[in-house]
Amino acid sequence: MSTLPSETAWLCLAVTAALGGLVLCQLKKSPGQVGRKVVCLAGLWGGACLLSLSLFWGLILFSLSCFLLYIYLSGQELLPVDQKAVLITGSDSGFGHALSKYLDQLGFTVFAGVLDENGSGAEQLRRTCSERLCVLQLDVTNPQQIKDAYSTVVQKVQNRGLWAVVNNAGILGLPADGELIPMSHYKQCMAVNFFGAVEVTKAFLPLLRKSKGRLVNISSMGGEIPLLKLASYSSSKAALTMFSAIMRQELSKWEVKVSTIQPGGFKTNITGTSEMLEKLEKDLLDHLNPDVQEEYGQDYILAYRRILTSFSVHSSSDISPVLLDIRHAISAKSPLTLYTPGPGTYLWLCFFYFSPTGIFDYFNKKFLNFDVNIPRTLSMPKWKNEVM
Known part of the structure; x- marks a missing residue:
């Protein structure tokens, strides 16, 4: 019974690694800045999960995030050109x-x-x-x-x-x-x-x-x-x-x-x-x-x-x-x-x-830095403005 949490943790780690690999493969099919921004946010989220939660629950949550990210990136695949x-x-x-x-x-x-x-x-x-x-x-x-x-x-x-x-x-x-x-x-x-x-x-x-x-x-x-x-x-x-x-x-x-x-x-x-x-x-x-x-x-x-x-x-x-x-x-x-x-x-x-x-x-x-110059009236001494 004592080995179950450890085995489960290793299983979660393997699933996380597999999902992470799928995400990276999917990312290559989505050129541009979009995928990179999303993956950076996912990386920050995953780091926060692992630091704030126990290893087991951190891996569970991060695995779920990778799965959702994979589904999202699947929609970012480019359609064939076909002379559109x-x-x-x-x-x-x-x-x-x-x-x-x-x-x-x-x-x-x-x-x-x-x-x-x-x-x-x-x-x-x-x-x-x-x-x-x-x-x-x-x-x-x-x-x-x-x-x-x-x-x-x-x-x-x-x-x-x-x-x-x-x-x-x-x-x-x-x-x-x-x-x-x-x-x-x-x-x-x-x-x-x-x-x-x-x-x-x-x-x-x-x-x-x-x-x-x-x-x-x-x-x-x-x-x-x-x-x-x-x-x-x-x-x-x-x-x-x-x-x-x-x-x-x-x-x-x-x-x-x-x-x-x-x-x-x-x-x-x-x-x-x-x-x-x-x-x-x-x-x-x-x-x-x-x-x-x-x-x-x-x-x-x-x-x-x-x-x-x-x-x-x-x-x-x-x-x-x-x-x-x-x-x-x-x-x-x-x-x-x-x-x-x-x-x-x-x-x-x-x-x-x-x-x-x-x-x-x-x-x-x-x-x-556009307001280096100021309007003529505002740049004049106060007494001159009052005279005008």
């Missing part, structure tokens, strides 16, 4: 351009929607990708171009259907205090980042329902976290995030799966060219109330150049985590509803949701 057709908006540069190339290499039939079909990004896709890739003129703010793109896709896919739509097209606008951003900038961000994605989604949903496919919306960490100087951009991405959450529930009855990608800081061309930034700067100054301009001061208003430099410093040039997560959202048997590629992105989201507002605001300002 995918539409990607905003493929001129950045995530969309890299994703078009990546999925084409994997064997997908890619419809790369671009803002300028004669631009350098479109020409590079035609030159470097396979014949399966089709470049589409697709300004997401132009309803006629969306209709034309739909007609082209239907003609080419025929009975194969469209497997996935990736709403990637987006603009950043000019980083500035929310009071300083012209209404035209707010409307432009909403038109591209939100209304464009909604209209593309509505146009292509009949094809996704037919294939029981995937809708993937590229939002932003700014869609959840109040990032300073990005009121117009973050507001539009917050709208897209909520749209995704609602569509995920409404489309579940059609077996269409919806995922939201909220990347952290990555170096892309979302800020636009220097000519575009100069135009946005001129538009901001032209529409600014003289009293407001006087109070803030031109040096403070035009500090966006330093803000963009700060963005670049805190951004990663390796966008492969984003590509892997989008591929997982498109191909996994049971894709996640939310992906947060990027160093520290998920931790920053957790910090925002669980920390007191005052603490978050303090670290948010310190981390972004």
Whole structure:
């Protein structure tokens, strides 16, 4: 009788080791950041079980955790490509351009929607990708171009259907205090980042329902976290995030799966060219109330150049985590509803949701370091403010 607990413990240890091996094998079939995060959490949980409980009960609980983890990872296996057709908006540069190339290499039939079909990004896709890739003129703010793109896709896919739509097209606008951003900038961000994605989604949903496919919306960490100087951009991405959450529930009855990608800081061309930034700067100054301009001061208003430099410093040039997560959202048997590629992105989201507002605001300002300059009126001595 005295040997029973010891034998049982050894049996539990063997079962745990076997389940752990199955989990690791299953992990290899699920590329990307998802599986690794889950396994790290499981490892921490297992260590806590073994340290806080007796060896016997710790192994029992950890074995059960490994079994549940194996079931979860089984749903993360990737479906075969089989030349599945995918539409990607905003493929001129950045995530969309890299994703078009990546999925084409994997064997997908890619419809790369671009803002300028004669631009350098479109020409590079035609030159470097396979014949399966089709470049589409697709300004997401132009309803006629969306209709034309739909007609082209239907003609080419025929009975194969469209497997996935990736709403990637987006603009950043000019980083500035929310009071300083012209209404035209707010409307432009909403038109591209939100209304464009909604209209593309509505146009292509009949094809996704037919294939029981995937809708993937590229939002932003700014869609959840109040990032300073990005009121117009973050507001539009917050709208897209909520749209995704609602569509995920409404489309579940059609077996269409919806995922939201909220990347952290990555170096892309979302800020636009220097000519575009100069135009946005001129538009901001032209529409600014003289009293407001006087109070803030031109040096403070035009500090966006330093803000963009700060963005670049805190951004990663390796966008492969984003590509892997989008591929997982498109191909996994049971894709996640939310992906947060990027160093520290998920931790920053957790910090925002669980920390007191005052603490978050303090670290948010310190981390972004945007308020080195202060508005002209606030920088003046108190007696001068009173005279004014």
